[in-house]
Amino acid sequence: MIRLDEHDRDMLAALSEDATLSAAALGRRCGLSQPATWRRLERLREAGVLAGRRVELDLEALGFGVTVFLGVKLATKGRVSLEDFERAVMAIPEVQTVQHVLGLYDYRLRVVARDLPDFERVLRRRIMTLPGVGNVEANVLLSEERLAGPL
Amino acid sequence: MQITDVDRRILRQLLAAPDARAGELAARAGVTPSVWSRRVERLRAGGVIRRERARIGWAALGYAVEVSLRFTLDKTEPRAFDEFLDAARQVPEVTAIQTFLGRVDVRLHVIARDMPHYQEVYRARILTLPHIADIEALMHVATLKDAASLPI
Numbered sequence: 001m002i003r004l005d006e007h008d009r010d011m012l013a014a015l016s017e018d019a020t021l022s023a024a025a026l027g028r029r030c031g032l033s034q035p036a037t038w039r040r041l042e043r044l045r046e047a048g049v050l051a052g053r054r055v056e057l058d059l060e061a062l063g064f065g066v067t068v069f070l071g072v073k074l075a076t077k078g079r080v081s082l083e084d085f086e087r088a089v090m091a092i093p094e095v096q097t098v099q100h101v102l103g104l105y106d107y108r109l110r111v112v113a114r115d116l117p118d119f120e121r122v123l124r125r126r127i128m129t130l131p132g133v134g135n136v137e138a139n140v141l142l143s144e145e146r147l148a149g150p151l
Numbered sequence: 152m153q154i155t156d157v158d159r160r161i162l163r164q165l166l167a168a169p170d171a172r173a174g175e176l177a178a179r180a181g182v183t184p185s186v187w188s189r190r191v192e193r194l195r196a197g198g199v200i201r202r203e204r205a206r207i208g209w210a211a212l213g214y215a216v217e218v219s220l221r222f223t224l225d226k227t228e229p230r231a232f233d234e235f236l237d238a239a240r241q242v243p244e245v246t247a248i249q250t251f252l253g254r255v256d257v258r259l260h261v262i263a264r265d266m267p268h269y270q271e272v273y274r275a276r277i278l279t280l281p282h283i284a285d286i287e288a289l290m291h292v293a294t295l296k297d298a299a300s301l302p303i
Contacts, residue, residue, distance in 0.1 A: 001213050047208075048211035050206075055165055055166055055200060056203070069258075096298055101290060101292060105289060145248050147246055
């Protein structure tokens with residue numbers, strides 16, 4: 001497993017706030033030369049610690065006023081029904097995230113919609129008609145913040 | 152800010168492959184690289200692109216356990232939300248906080264190295280958060296889709 005030093009941690013914390021920083025700007029911030037920064041970035045990428053970029057959009061400006069998290073319990077289980085469900089749910093454009101979980105629900109979905117009537121349409125026409133779907137719980141997202149984590 | 156069809160095309164490509172080179176994405180969106188960079192700059196300045204963050208591969212750093220903790224808070228206490236959220240932000244293993252309208256009030260995304268470490272975090276840092284009425288845990292098995300894609 002890769003070991004991180006203080007410089008690596010500083011770089012990761014800075015990039016998890018702003019991934020568009022150039023190697024030069026990042027180096028200045030962390031007190032490293034540009035080539036040294038670049039070499040460290042390469043190493044972090046290779047180890048899978050820098051796992052890409054996440055683009056955060058102003059969903060409301062794009063006409064998506066509602067984000068809902070759904071907890072879905074399957075009514076019937078077995079390998080075939082899991083695969084059918086997963087294939088169908090991943091193809092729904094309004095479903096941004098699909099997580100297989102253990103606990104009260106089998107799957108956790110993140111769904112975007114234009115407004116509540118639009119969400120109702122997605123829920124009725126797309127989610128409730130999924131193969132094997134059982135109990136569904138909906139929670140409307142009010143706020144979200146991401147934290148740097150244990151760096 | 153006015154968002155045109157070209158902007159939507161650009162955002163679609165950016166969301167589909169945020170790590171691809173700008174030149175490649177411009178070609179996919181059917182615009183020249185200079186139009187691409189001008190438009191992306193404008194979308195950033197206008198706040199449509201809020202920010203771009205690096206994804207940290209926690210598994211590569213030895214964090215194998217991922218749990219969604221769903222909380223119901225004691226709403227008879229008017230400061231319950233603020234005090235709970237302030238305290239949750241101080242827990243290093245919490246990587247995301249969401250608040251909801253529904254049966255669940257708050258969700259914390261918690262990572263840990265392994266189950267003993269999770270148990271330690273859960274007992275020492277989570278159960279001690281203020282104003283908890285109820286907690287449910289969902290253990291993550293796999294993330295099958297995390298596209299941030301939008302039907303735009």
